[in-house]
Amino acid sequence: MELVDYKGVQLHRWQCGPSTFLAHPERGARLINWNLRMPDGSVRDIIHWPENADMDNLAKVRGGNPILFPFAARTCHNGQTGQWKAPDKQVRPMPRHGFARDGQFILSQVNEYGFTAELCPRPEDAEAYPFDYRFSVRYEFSDIFLRVYLTLENLGDQPIPWAAGHHFYFTLPWHDGLARDDYAFQIPAKKCFTHAPDGSLIPVEKGWEEVCSFGQPEVSDRIYTKLKSGLATFGPLSGEEKVGIRLLDTAETFSTWNAYVVWTDKPDSPFYCVEPWMGPPNAPSHGHGLHQVQPKSAATFSVEVALL
Numbered sequence: 001m002e003l004v005d006y007k008g009v010q011l012h013r014w015q016c017g018p019s020t021f022l023a024h025p026e027r028g029a030r031l032i033n034w035n036l037r038m039p040d041g042s043v044r045d046i047i048h049w050p051e052n053a054d055m056d057n058l059a060k061v062r063g064g065n066p067i068l069f070p071f072a073a074r075t076c077h078n079g080q081t082g083q084w085k086a087p088d089k090q091v092r093p094m095p096r097h098g099f100a101r102d103g104q105f106i107l108s109q110v111n112e113y114g115f116t117a118e119l120c121p122r123p124e125d126a127e128a129y130p131f132d133y134r135f136s137v138r139y140e141f142s143d144i145f146l147r148v149y150l151t152l153e154n155l156g157d158q159p160i161p162w163a164a165g166h167h168f169y170f171t172l173p174w175h176d177g178l179a180r181d182d183y184a185f186q187i188p189a190k191k192c193f194t195h196a197p198d199g200s201l202i203p204v205e206k207g208w209e210e211v212c213s214f215g216q217p218e219v220s221d222r223i224y225t226k227l228k229s230g231l232a233t234f235g236p237l238s239g240e241e242k243v244g245i246r247l248l249d250t251a252e253t254f255s256t257w258n259a260y261v262v263w264t265d266k267p268d269s270p271f272y273c274v275e276p277w278m279g280p281p282n283a284p285s286h287g288h289g290l291h292q293v294q295p296k297s298a299a300t301f302s303v304e305v306a307l308l
Helices: 123-128
Strands: 002-006 009-016 019-024 030-037 043-047 083-085 091-093 105-111 114-119 133-141 145-154 160-162 169-171 183-186 189-195 201-203 222-227 231-236 243-247 259-263 271-277 291-293 298-307
Touching: 019 133, 030 145, 091 123, 105 133, 145 160, 145 291, 231 271, 243 271, 291 298
Parallel strands: none
Antiparallel strands: 002 009, 009 019, 019 030, 030 043, 043 169, 083 091, 105 114, 114 133, 133 145, 145 298, 160 291, 169 271, 183 231, 189 201, 189 222, 222 259, 231 243, 243 298, 259 271
């Protein structure tokens, strides 16, 4: 591991065989970039990072892996976005994707294989999420995969709800001369939804059960759940150079409502997101994929991203 300067910001860089990982543990515990040196000497970006990234406004940067905590996506209460009803019956504010993705973290451990960082909640975070807890993010890096562990420790005497997730920005397409139409994904799910403005889940009735092309505009912002397997895969139609995302076997955050979300910003965006979540968006309202950490205990949501 070494420290490098990037636009005046000190980042951490790990070299693991052909893979290079760049991260900013103190801000959002953000993985910035993962790139792979190919046999011909070229470099393939696996995790996308834009060259014009505003490092002073990480929450708005379309790249890396923003950590979604305590809840993924929008929360709604009585149709009002940005609110949720906490266990104390109070309606509280909640930013989209929570508040960890641009939060301050303390780097508690760093070595040649990765790091662990602990969130330092701000006063406004405590207003949104009024619990006594410790939230940490741990990354493990290897030559052809990474693993990341989101751990919530309940330090208080009341159960704490959460439904966290990841927002991996994958470079796509990653071959010269290919387009989105040349890549496809497969997520083994029994249900597929879209997210309505009032926070409800709208079923997608057909056309999503098989392998889907990233070139289909309608697939963006779909939610795949009731998973038949924890493994989602995507890559070129040739079947080579696939990427796999696997939900690791963590009993306390397993649920049939664990979910994957696929999303992109624009038709010509140089990325497509494949996002493993503990449950669908707006979990505090409908309850699907909402998990509880009991007093004086901890729970971890673990995922692996690997080159297949």
